[in-house]
Amino acid sequence: MGGTAWKLSALGLALLLALLAPLAGGCGAEASTDGTQTLEGAEQLMEGDFSELSRGSASKQKIGIALEVEDGEAMPLRVRAGQTFYINQIDIRTSLSATTDEGVSGLNRTGDFACLGWNGVKLVDESFDLLAGEEGFKRRRFYRDAAWMDVPSAFTVEPVDDQGRLTGLPILLFAGSDDRHESDDFFVRRFGAIQWTYDCQTSTNCTGAQSYLEEGLLELRNARTAAQGKTITLNAKTKALRLRWTLRPFAPYTIPVEQVEKPKYDYGFSIEATPVTPPRKDGTYAPGTNVSFRLTLKDGAGKRLHPQGSLPTYNEVIFGSNEPGIQYYRAFFDPTATYYRRKHRERMLMSQIIGPAQRIQPIRSVVELDTFLAPPDVQTIATIQRDGVYSQFRTFPAANKLFGGAFESDHAGWAAPVSDTWSYQLPPDALPGTYLVTTKGRRTYLGEDIPYTQTIEIQVGTPQRTTPVLTTGPCNSCHSQGGELSKVLHANDNRAACAGCHAPLGFELEGPVFVRVHFIHSRSDRFDVSPAQCSKCHLTKESVQRTSKAACLSCHKSYPASHVQKFGPIENMYVGGGRESFQQCTGSCHTTHPQSGL
Template sequence: MKSLCKRLLLSLVVFSAGCDVFNIGDAEGTRGRGARAFDPYSSSASGAIALSLLYYNGCAILPTGEPVSPGSLNLPDYPAACEAMNMMGQPVPPSARFEVTPGVNYFIREFTAVDAITGVHTDFNDHHAPSFWMRKQSRFKDLDWSGVTVGRDEWTNDYDSTFQRETYYENAAWMRSLDDTFLIEVLDADGAVRTSVTYSRRDFMGESATTGRTRASWMVADLARPRFPGDPEVSLLPDGTEPTYNTMVKASFSGATDPFKTLAMPQLTGEGLIRVTWSLLPLQPFVFPIVFTPEAERPATCYRLDETGLATDEQVPCGFGLTQAVRVNRPANGSFFMPGDSVDFMVSLRDGDGNGLHPRNRMPSYNEYMGESSNGLAYFNEQMLLTYREASSSESGFKVVGPLQDLQVSRGSYDLPYFSFPTFSEPHFYLPPGSNLLAGGGDAQPPTHYSVQLPPNAKSGTYAIILKGHRSYMGERLNRLDPFFFQVGQAQPTTYPGRVGNCQVCHNGVNSLSNVHHGMSVDHVEACKTCHIEEGYGYLPDVIHRIHNSSRKYNQNKGDCTMCHLTRESTLWPSLMSCNGCHVSSHGTEYFDLRFEPMQNTPNGYGNCAESCHVTTPPAEHILPPR
């Protein structure tokens, strides 16, 4: 279990919003931004609301992982008991309710279906048994598995010399398909179809395993490093922890690319159903029991804000959306903080209509989050990350970093050239992994006030409090990451190094970076490096290369580094981890041992290969920025 908790942050990305510091001509969001056109983050003013449809082992689930009850609907094929992820897979009668708002336009943010088993395929050297289960026994057995091969066999350093091995099954016909469709229907309680819309797979941007999307894999976790390439024996951890074995098939499609393809939720009350029929599984529709809750019937559980932006005691109904705010204490000199000062601040999470999602001085408890009583605010959920493999998940919290001009990708050390709190990859969670570790257990309510002390040698410049927030409400599921700035040592602002950019060339309109994955703006893309420090959390140079190299939507020359790199210097720090994002077998097993060295050891897989060989021979097959 210790190792499981260390893997909780397998794929974090710090994304945020703000002004265009790169100013490279093609402004982010030139097509389709703004509530009058289409913006899923404009709450009730939006052209449509982002709808997430999640399915696990035969049951609809909420983003909390809780299985959805069919209520009084007559659904003969819907299980009477569902595997509850948050209870370690124990079958329980489903009790959660999936509410939607009638009369509202929705668009499909994501459709994800998972079939997974644990502790079944325990032969470390048998690649056939997991494949047989996928092709012949899983809920996806009727997909076209022709052409499937054993693909990547990856070892990942979770943290502190704990490893996992994941074997991917790739190239099946259904994985390579582009012309399949998804018929989304809304039915009333009598089973009559009241409205529908059809999406093509081409309408979705994200389906890569690197981002936690479509995959068929067999994973063995809680391992020590292998002794040599192809080691056939299981290497146990020093404390004797038994390995865990997980096999899964996940079909996941996210990020609708057509801003005008929406679904008008019918004007109904009571119970109903959303049915998804995938053209590749026409006889096995996925059903999502829903409850139509009119806006006028929403309870008053949010909080009206006063003229200063603070929550009052007056409660009002919640709206859609998620916005974040920070109030920072005034520096002693009235202008900027000094090294060694404590930066005191208060966070405020709100819906898109400007209502507080929590009281002024406290946030909802973990039990309230799991019980759908948190106004949609989401906390860290280890089962959604470990079992459901949901990469964007719900890691709500904050990180304080700076100065901006010194932000830099880690090159094999936690000794970063900038201040970071927390020091390592993960943010400071409002509630820690598990239920929570605060006094009071699952009923503890985390504070809204925090204090971070600057080091006595803090460098001068602009610092950022980066808030990472998640909310699921009335079918809408949002991820937001926003920076809020303060000055240290000087009043004059500083900005990012400006080494990477151009994301807005592809990420614009509905698929601008502020609308996908963690919810960051292209203007602050260089803040990603402050969380993606090491492999277990998605080492940034590796993850970014792999996402785009494996994407069928990214049609640019993948050897053209100038597409994203604005400076030549930023391309000339090759490492095993950086290059393996595209060149999986670069150098073969020549540097096998370095690949398994801990983060803080030097040399390791994160090190700068330019220091040894590549400083005089930059890759000739790549197009680099000019000197």
């Protein structure tokens, strides 16, 4: 085994020096983006040089696991003993505090990402949180285009014993560059930096601020089909995984591994929302009916993750012992930002009803914070009269406890019991048709971090099933090979079942799906057509003719001076302005979009 370990060191050193010589010259060195061929040839070399190492018996189903490093410390990993797995997610974060406004320059001096190659870094977006914190208003500035963020890079993952000796065949994973390539091993690749300013005077002014945090972030997730075949099988001697990144060739991370012999639960996750209120004899519910549901969370073998009648409290999930791995919203402690920061780690458990299906459309009415904090556990967010569609949703725990607890000094809401039943009140004038009830959540268990969404249908007023009319698609022209909608985001491939949860919130205006889709695809270099080509996603000319700040400025970063004079300056990187951003600007202008293809 000593000879094998030497081979890995020699091969790895040769590979890394060949690929990254331009980055090894110290801080500020110019970076080369050449090296993709070197990376693509390395896997064959590794397979040949380590042919004497066995991958082990893959007797158990292979599981995608998540690896995490925080400020240089690798988070310990607990997995089922003898498990075969592939790497589905890598999160690496480095941070430092500052008292002066230096952008993210401190990250080039201190921490894990120091001297990676920061030349070219620039500010590309900024936003203010709509609610003030203890120090004041909070601003986030987002930085991209540093050399290290775009240069091709790769990871090796090596199973090792307590002496650092190999216990199995390493795997090589291609992180790729900012542009998408077939050789990439992950569907989602987000490398960036953020400057947080915590003590701004107002929601638009940070003059005199002295409290800053600088972050460097690496996010890889949703292993592509080829990467799912790159597996490691643990044996009894495996005590750690050594994670090597080609941009830090001489400083690997060692992730401690604890193997659990007989875990109480299995891998996998499923959600069942079952109607408790029986329908009428014809299988329908009458308008005005209060329809109750019961939530059941299970592992992949069908075992319940909680007793019938209750779910764990918020405190038990976030701070206590949560053996089954149930997850609740945690952005109070690990803030998220659409596209730029860790939306996959938000982990909200919630449900919605929306209908009738034939009327489903985006919801543009703003849901106020007061609505979240009010006593009802279920929030009405859309009505037929106002929004053209009816919708309600609820979070688990209920929003008044979940978000209300954040405003209580003793956080009493976080200790409150959580029921597994709830009711949706159909309006007395509910239009006949099919109504969608969707529940989504996330589970983290023994290294696995996965989402799940279930949608069921109920018939209201008629047994005749009705269907949504979607004006966008097909998403699978890009979302494939591990990036299917059934795997990314909330693992929900029913796009009609999104609008109820994704309404604009008074404290998070970027909620609607059309805002997030525009924003993500216009910022990503991995979207392989111009965002101006609306026909890549939109199916009809009419579907691009509802003009509003939110529709336009979720994609565009500027508009003409005449628009600034008439509609105001751009103050929100997601929707342009405030709650007026969802109002129709005009029915006479912007009836076509240049280069749209429609």
